Structure formats: structure tokens, C-alpha cells
Amino acid sequence: AQTVTQSQPEMSVQEAETVTLSCTYDTSESNYYLFWYKQPPSRQMILVIRQEAYKQQNATENRFSVNFQKAAKSFSLKISDSQLGDTAMYFCAFMRTGTASKLTFGTGTRLQVTL
Amino acid sequence: NAGVTQTPKFRVLKTGQSMTLLCAQDMNHEYMYWYRQDPGMGLRLIHYSVGEGTTAKGEVPDGYNVSRLKKQNFLLGLESAAPSQTSVYFCASSARDEGWGNSPLHFGNGTRLTVT
Numbered sequence: 001a002q003t004v005t006q007s008q009p010e011m012s013v014q015e016a017e018t019v020t021l022s023c024t025y026d027t028s029e030s031n032y033y034l035f036w037y038k039q040p041p042s043r044q045m046i047l048v049i050r051q052e053a054y055k056q057q058n059a060t061e062n063r064f065s066v067n068f069q070k071a072a073k074s075f076s077l078k079i080s081d082s083q084l085g086d087t088a089m090y091f092c093a094f095m096r097t098g099t100a101s102k103l104t105f106g107t108g109t110r111l112q113v114t115l
Numbered sequence: 116n117a118g119v120t121q122t123p124k125f126r127v128l129k130t131g132q133s134m135t136l137l138c139a140q141d142m143n144h145e146y147m148y149w150y151r152q153d154p155g156m157g158l159r160l161i162h163y164s165v166g167e168g169t170t171a172k173g174e175v176p177d178g179y180n181v182s183r184l185k186k187q188n189f190l191l192g193l194e195s196a197a198p199s200q201t202s203v204y205f206c207a208s209s210a211r212d213e214g215w216g217n218s219p220l221h222f223g224n225g226t227r228l229t230v231t
């Protein structure tokens with residue numbers, strides 16, 4: 001079974017600064033996908049960014065980028081130019097290919113962006 | 116676009132009562148899922164379905180039943196609610212991805228259930 005670990009329960013960053021959220025995972029699979037989801041106070045689950053394990057290039061989406069280290073089984077999320085609207089819970093998630101898109105989630109990191 | 120709609124949004128039950136949570140999607144997705152979210156534990160998969168008339172157990176299926184009689188609907192039932200089932204429940208759906216993980220999950224806005 002896969003496990004996803006987020007070791008930072010809470011983090012804080014000042015507006016316009018950069019913050020990195022950590023995620024590690026454990027799997028014996030070679031083909032898989034990794035995701036970061038954002039959950040603001042509205043409770044909605046929003047996909048932030050997605051990484052295919054077979055791609056060496058790190059995914060980027062505007063101010064969001066990942067540092068994917070396959071050998072180390074690490075998948076961190078970097079948020080640049082943090083905005084107040086980035087305040088949310090962030091979940092790292094793992095999906096093994098061929099498994100009907102089932103996700104295994106980490107326990108989440110609560111990010112607070114301050115003025 | 117409605118996407119994934121969950122009803123109700125909130126519910127309070129007494130121990131031993133039963134209820135059904137309804138999930139409806141209008142995207143013609145093959146796959147549907149029920150997750151529960153508890154503080155400090157992230158989201159955990161309860162049951163899922165890969166098509167109309169099919170269901171399968173996830174990580175934490177005990178105490179729940181599901182049905183997928185119509186492609187667009189996925190029902191989650193609690194036959195005899197327990198305080199341990201107090202949680203926020205999320206439904207999600209995705210298109211068939213042929214195993215390549217190309218189809219992202221679309222989530223509903225959750226149902227907060229309290230069992231007293």
C-alpha cells in the first residue's frame with residue numbers, strides 16, 4: 001500500500017514571499033502520478049498541480065511549482081509571490097496508474113498567508 | 116455547469132439513525148468516489164465505482180454501503196450511524212483514464228455530518 005507523509009501540520013508566510021510545502025511518499029510502483037490539492041475555508045477541493053512520475057521535468061502552474069525527486073520519493077510544492085488567497089489546507093496525493101484514479105492523500109499542511 | 120453536487124450540505128444524526136448521502140454529477144464520468152475527511156487524517160477512500168451497477172471497497176468501508184444504479188448518481192448509506200462517523204464526506208468523479216491518470220478528480224463541496 002502507498003503512504004503519503006506531510007510532516008508540516010502548519011506553516012505561515014508573509015504576503016509576496018515564497019514558501020515550500022513538503023511531501024514524501026512510499027511506493028514500490030514505477031508508474032504513478034502525484035498531485036497537490038488546495039482546500040480553502042470554503043471546503044472546496046481544488047487541483048493545484050499534477051506531476052507524472054515518468055517525466056523528469058518539474059511541473060509548473062503560474063506561481064506554483066514542484067520539486068519532484070523520484071529517487072528520494074519527495075514531492076514538494078513551492079508557492080512564489082504568496083497571496084492572501086493562498087491561505088488554505090494543502091494536500092499532497094498519490095495515484096497509482098491503472099487503479100481507477102483512486103487517490104491516497106497526505107494529512108495536509110495548513111498554510112496561513114499574513115500581511 | 117453544476118459539476119458534482121452533494122446533498123445535503125449539513126446533517127445531524129442521533130446514534131443508530133440511518134441516512135443516505137446523494138452525489139450527482141453531470142459530466143458523464145465513469146468513475147465516482149466517496150471520501151471522508153477527519154482532522155489530522157486527510158481524505159480517506161470509503162467506496163468507489165468504476166461504472167453503473169458496480170461498486171468496490173476503499174480504505175475505510177466498514178459501516179457504509181453504496182449504490183450506483185444510475186451512471187450520474189452515487190449514493191452513500193449509513194444504516195446505523197455511530198459517533199465515529201462524524202466527519203466531512205466528499206464525493207468525487209472522474210472520466211475513465213485507461214490507467215494513465217489523465218483524468219483529474221472533480222470534487223463536490225462536501226457534507227458535514229455530526230452523529231451525537
